[in-house]
Amino acid sequence: MSDGPVILEMKSITKVFPGVRALDNVSMSVRAGEIHAICGENGAGKSTLMKVLSGVYPHGSYEGDIIFEGQEVRFANIRASEHAGIAIIHQELALIPELSVTENMFLGNEVATRGVIDWIAARRRVVELLARVGLDIDPDIAIKNIGVGHQQLVEIAKALAKDVRLLILDEPTSALNEEETANLLDILRSLRSRGLTSIMISHKLNEIAAIADSITILRDGKTVETLTVEDGSVNEDRIIRGMVGRSMESRFPSHTPHIGERIFEVRDWVVEHPQVPGRLVTKHANFYVRAGEIVGFAGLMGAGRTEMARSIFGRSYGIWHGGQIYIDGREVEVTSVKEAIAHGIAYVPEDRKMLGLNLLDTIKGTISSAGIDRISKRGVIDLEASAAAAERYRTAMRIKAASVDVGVSTLSGGNQQKVVLSKWMFTEPRLAILDEPTRGIDVGAKYEIYGLINELADQGKGVVMISSELPELLGVCDRIYTVFEGRITGEADARTATQESLMRQMTDTAA
Amino acid sequence: MSTDLNLVPTGGKLTTGTSWRERFGGLGGNARQYGIFAALVVIILLFQAMTGGRLLYPDNVAALVNQNAYVMVLAIGMVMVIIAGHIDLSVGSVVATIGGVVAISIHDWGLSWYAAVALALVLGAAVGAWQGFWIAYVGIPAFIVTLAGMLVFRGLALAIVSQSIPVLDTTFNGIMANSLPNFLGRVGNADVLTLVIGVLLILATIWAQLRARTALRKHNLAVEAVGVFVMKVVLASAGIGVVAWLLSRSTGGSPIALVICAVLVVAYSFVMGRTVFGRHIYAIGGNRQAARLSGVNTRSVDFWIFVNIGVLAGLTGVIVTSRLGTALAAAGDGFELDAIAACFIGGAAVTGGIGRISGAIVGALIMGVLNQGLSIMNVDPAWTKVIKGLVLLLAVAYDLVSKRRAGTQ
Structure with missing residues (x-):
């Protein structure tokens, strides 16, 4: 199966976000008709790579070339990649809960002439597509009324409806139970036997070892290696070694703990x-x-x-x-x-922008926001105390900003995080x-x-x-x-x- | 307040070479604020020229205040609601209902004027608590709750007032008709009391600004450049001085409506700028989730801002009924839209988190000056509406475009 011709080649892909090099010269090639797994720790660059491939990050926002079915492709958006035959199924399903299976299946890809939907033709195709993913459900049922396992299969059928030749699955089994997972893997195998090529991102290494034909391992935005799986040659340990095999160097300040009660x-x-x-x-x-x-x-x-x-x-x-x-x-x-x-108790949330900060606020306002009772009397804030405290943290935490009146939205990620840490330190x-x-x-x-x-x-x-x-x-x-x-x-x-x-x-x- | 972080209070450096954005960025949007003041001055000068100087006739200035007191009072409550990320469509109807009750209480029940005013404020609070309950504790969007309120209270106004109820209490009607008694007499044609108030306000402004500056200095914190500071204080003083001078030469002196509005502006600016409650309003409007995770009781804040706007709507009911000397079932029609427009012209963000009391007041004044100027020029009221609509659109468009440019970094 993995002897097929190369259908996709990604060459020297580099993608830089402000302050972070998410992908650094990553290359991979996928053969037609195989299931190709991408492994790596969180933050290794797997999702970024797939977003580059599917046009979420348009051509021009990254460096490197993508060659699909022998031609260099430059996708401007997701529609362009879908048009070329590449479909991505995200971890969070993109189905609309209130619409029926049929409506969801052709959303954005309606079976229509001059804007008028041909529901009979649509129905015929739905039944056929659902059969291909082994689903036997009423096409008129609303998406919210079917389980997440079936929803996943509807997503795949939806991709098949677009005449997809390369299917990307991002953590397809993360929300599924064991039975649903086994079923999904079976469907993927059967699609493979009909010649469909898939790329699968997964954290579940046992699944990958069981289903993948080849495995590309990413680490810190770089390609570590590509393993070719022949029966039993690759096990979970082998994958883990590839995923974590970096040296620890002196990336951490030395520290002698003084542990108490x-x-x-x-x-x-x-x-x-x-x-x-x-x-x-x-x-x-x-x-x-x-x-x-x-x-x-x-x-x-x-x-x-x-x-x-x-x-x-x-x-x-x-x-x-x-x-x-x-x-x-x-x-x-x-x-x-x-x-x-x-x-x-203080909690510094993982999502700084959504949960940790009011991006409209200043450094000064943010630092006192959780401990505001410390600088107010009967509901009236001591603004001088607020400014003075903020100023002390700006110095002590080495927050790079001209003054504490600067809006937090203008700071870099690291400095924003220092502001959030200051905010919580202020609550003692x-x-x-x-x-x-x-x-x-x-x-x-x-x-x-x-x-x-x-x-x-x-x-x-x-x-x-x-x-x-x-x-x-x-x-x-x-x-x-x-x-x-x-x-x-x-x-x-x-x-x-x-x-x-x-x-x-x-x-x-x-x- | 020292923390365990072993913070050494080495003073911060004075800011030099800070960018324009850094200097003016942050909560409330100072830069936008100065822009809106400038726009008001330009519009006043424009109409002053186009009306041949009639816009700023002393009696016209007094009338401007009286005619627009309702928008200013409502805009204060509305801007707090909008900053928190909500909207209130019901205030116009609430004004009519409470105005009706006030008239009935004086006309039919023989309540004294102050009892009637107290009743209006209590009823306003009750209405606000009713709507606040559905919004804060049941979680229905404010748009829906206050849309329902708009219908309910307009209906109640029609039911209790039917058409109109006269109010014959002269003290009550005097709230809007009268000015402060000019017991200091007049010098030439100027009311001395108004001038004295003007001078006191100027002194208070200078004192407050100096005090804030000294406090910042004391903590080694960045202060504005001396030139900017002096210019700010001079401009503010000049503004107060001109208004006091003009009003002192009007027939009555200082309208009571102006005193009410001024007291509210000062009090609410304090609430929004210096109290925990005000801070929490900005916090939930800026990022509700982050506010909750910082220990803000978002429900309670939501509830109280609606109680607050209810009280202000009650006060507006008094203002409107007093001004007309009668309660009308149709009173307050469209007031909610005037107040909302004032907030947005004054720089409040549609998405919440940004806005100022002073901005909302300036927004109300811009609309008031447009109204007054166009009516002095005998422009058809139909066209006045068109012009006001376009001003609102342009103000918000300016806001969005300027933000987009800043946001593309």
């Missing part, structure tokens, strides 16, 4: 998804943090780390179903963000939960952020650090918990843990 403990914490009844995002989690300790939470995207952290932070996510929080050995009730702040927390504190930040600023995290620990605070970058967790933390599907699957001393050992527990409950 347990100051924070969570017992038997259970949280239900806010929209999906019955789906638990945190399943009986137990963990503790000691004074001066930096505790890491490792897990893949969607493992439920953020959900758990936000739920602990004043139940600001999901529906709480039980569990206790102990601060300094005493049980406390924390039912709102205000109470969480009052109890000395005992426990700081940092969710992906270095995401979207360039290497130099990361080093500074690590230094600040060490400083927090040295002041006797407990620090929880959620990160998807294993080297970062190993380099900064004292102790690391692994999380998989809402469950804490392991606990490791950072001095003895390895990326391989963590990765195993992040991907497999049985380990």
Whole structure:
């Protein structure tokens, strides 16, 4: 199968975002009729590469060439790539819940003459397409009334409707249960036997080992290697080695921890998804943090780390179903963000722009926004105190800005993150939960952020650090918990843990 | 307030060479603010020229204030609602209903004027709490809740007033008709009290500005260049001086309506600029999620801004009924749109998070001057509407285009 001619070649693709080189000279080639997997850690550049391929990042916004079916292609947008026969199915499905299967299937690609839809012809094609993906459902049923597994198949059928010759699947099984996953993999195999080429991004290495014909591994925006799978020649360990095999160098400031008593403990914490009844995002989690300790939470995207952290932070996510929080050995009730702040818990969210900052505000206003009670009396703010505090943090955190009256939207990612950290330091927390504190930040600023995290620990605070970058967790933390599907699957001393050992527990409950 | 971070209070450097954007960027949009003041001055001078100087006849200035008091009061409440990311379509109808109740309470129940005013404010708060409840605690979009309110309260106004109810209490009617008693007499044809108030306001402005500057200095924080500072203070003082001078020569002196508006502007500017409540309004309008994760009780803030605009609508009911000396079922028709337009002309962002009390007031005045100037020039009211509509469109278009240019970085 993988002996077919090369259908796609991506040559020396480089994509730069402000401050970050997301793809650095990446090349890969895909043969016709194969299932080609792309593996790599979060942030390795997998999704960016697929966005370049599918025209989300148009030609001109990246360097390098794409050759598809023997011709160089320059896509201006997604429509152009679809027109050429490339379809991408995103992790978040792009179906419209209120519309029927048929309507969704031809959305933007309607079977119509001069704008008038031919529903009879559409129906005929739908039945045929659904059969190709092994779906036997009523084409008139609304998308919201079918399960996510079936929705995924409708998405694939929708792509097939566009005469697709290269199908890209981004984490197709992340929302599926085992049975649905097995079914999806079967469908992919059957499509392969009819000559369809697929590219699949997945974190689930066992699936990749089972289905892929070849595997391209990315790391830090670079191609590491391409493995050709012949029965049984590639196993999960081999893939993991490729994914994590980098040296640790001196990317982290050295730090000698001074660890004290347990100051924070969570017992038997259970949280239900806010929209999906019955789906638990945190399943009986137990963990503790000691004074001066930096505790890491490792897990893949969607493992439920953020959900758990936000739920602990004043139940600001999901529906709480039980569990206790102990601060300094005493049980406390924390039912709102205000109470969480009052109890000395701080949460720095992973999504700075959506959750951490009011982008219309100034540095000054942002820094005092969570601890505003500290500088106000009977509801009246002491503006001088606010400005003076902001000025002190600007100096101490080395925030690069002309003054504290500058709008936060004009700052770089690293400086924005320092502002958010300052905002939470200003509340004088005992426990700081940092969710992906270095995401979207360039290497130099990361080093500074690590230094600040060490400083927090040295002041006797407990620090929880959620990160998807294993080297970062190993380099900064004292102790690391692994999380998989809402469950804490392991606990490791950072001095003895390895990326391989963590990765195993992040991907497999049985380990 | 020192934190554990071992912060050394080494003073910040004075800003030199900061860019225009950095200097004026940030909360509230200062640059836009100066622009809108300039626009008001230009429009005034334009109409002053086109009306042959009649626009700024002292009595016309007093009339301008009286005729536009309702927009200014409502715009104050509305800009807070808009900054929080909501809208209120009901205020015009609420004004009519409460105006009706006020007239009935005086005419039929024989309430004294101050009891009637108190009743109006309490009723306004109740109406605001009703709408705030649905918006904040049930989560229905404000557009829907206040659209319903617009219908409900217009209906109630029609039911209780039917057509009109006269108010014969002269003190009540005097709220809008009268000016402050000129017990200091007149020198030449100038009311001394008005001049004294003007001078006091100028002194207060200078004192407040100097005090703020000194405080910043004390903390080694950046202050404006001396030239900019002096110019700002001189311009503000000149503005107050001109208005006081003109009003002092009007028939009555300082209209009570002006005093009410001025007190509200100062009080609400303080609330928006210096209180936790005001800060929270900007925070939820700028990023509701981030505000919630910073410990802001977004529901409570939403609720109270609607209570607040309810109270201001109640006050407007008093203003309108007093000015006409009668309550009309059709009173307040279109007031919500006037207030909303004033906010947007005054630089409030449609998406929330940005806006100022002073901007909304200037927006209201721009519309008022347009109205007054065009009517002095005997322009058909039909065309006045067209012109006002285009001014609103251009003001917001300017806002968006200037932002887009800034945002393309």
